[in-house]
Amino acid sequence: MNIETLRVFCDVVQHQSFSRGAALNEVSQSAATQSVHRLERHFGVRLIDRGKRPFVVTPEGQACYEGFREVLELYDAVEARLRSLRMEVAGVVRVAAIYSVGLHHMTRCMQEFMQRYPKAKVRLEYQRPNKVYDQVLGAEVDLGIVSYPAASSELDVVPWRSERMVLACNPDHPLARRETITVEHLAGEPYIAFDRDLSIRKEIDRHLRQRSVSVSVAMEFDNIETIKQAVAIGVGVSLLPEPTVRMEVQAGLLSAVPLTSPELWRPLGIIHRQRKVFTPTVTKFVELLHETADHPREQCHA
Numbered sequence: 001m002n003i004e005t006l007r008v009f010c011d012v013v014q015h016q017s018f019s020r021g022a023a024l025n026e027v028s029q030s031a032a033t034q035s036v037h038r039l040e041r042h043f044g045v046r047l048i049d050r051g052k053r054p055f056v057v058t059p060e061g062q063a064c065y066e067g068f069r070e071v072l073e074l075y076d077a078v079e080a081r082l083r084s085l086r087m088e089v090a091g092v093v094r095v096a097a098i099y100s101v102g103l104h105h106m107t108r109c110m111q112e113f114m115q116r117y118p119k120a121k122v123r124l125e126y127q128r129p130n131k132v133y134d135q136v137l138g139a140e141v142d143l144g145i146v147s148y149p150a151a152s153s154e155l156d157v158v159p160w161r162s163e164r165m166v167l168a169c170n171p172d173h174p175l176a177r178r179e180t181i182t183v184e185h186l187a188g189e190p191y192i193a194f195d196r197d198l199s200i201r202k203e204i205d206r207h208l209r210q211r212s213v214s215v216s217v218a219m220e221f222d223n224i225e226t227i228k229q230a231v232a233i234g235v236g237v238s239l240l241p242e243p244t245v246r247m248e249v250q251a252g253l254l255s256a257v258p259l260t261s262p263e264l265w266r267p268l269g270i271i272h273r274q275r276k277v278f279t280p281t282v283t284k285f286v287e288l289l290h291e292t293a294d295h296p297r298e299q300c301h302a
Contacts (some may be wrong), residue, residue, distance in 0.1 A: 149269030176255035190236035
């Protein structure tokens, strides 16, 4: 039994998939299966019930998973300390990001990072905000990237960047011809909103209440991509972060009108567990994220 075997087993259980666990560890699915068999032979118990689809982790398997996670966390902390002494930028940075941040910011960061540090890799997952928090708290990832980040007794927040909110609308919409708008222009407009449990929805609702503006919510979605599609076909308008609509504006699918009096911004932050020991690799990745945040904001065009 070795540390790689424990890591494969934990990834298989965490993702409920032998193929996913194998891919994350760059081994074949057969090798991942053998790793689980090896542990079962060692302990003399079945850890995963493969007779059900998806497979079910047995109570013994769950106990192993929880224990092995602690072993791996301790091992990774020791490895981090050793790398810190050598200042070696190598190994894997595990990142979970909300969909809009991942799709619009992370690809370029990952490519630049791996060009600078060939021995390092970035493992990126796109998740809903609550799942990002869960993965950070569960030590499944090193960093989480979320909007409206919230610190707690277990989590620290590193501010990253802010994105100006704009009115996204169909190019034929009357508001698309304006240079700027205020939220008062939204009164009575069919509006495509975020789901009520998302922080961005709560912040926008608070902003509208402060200005005594009531909108007519036509649809609610949990992600920006679907909202943009609804806006593009003319179902309604929406307030969205400017960088997330930039490509559609350039393609002529949407118009983006700056919001003023006052402006509204979406803050983005990096979350991590308190007292987490950053490897030099994680530290360099955070530094690169801040480099990208320092670029001048591009202007949106109607």
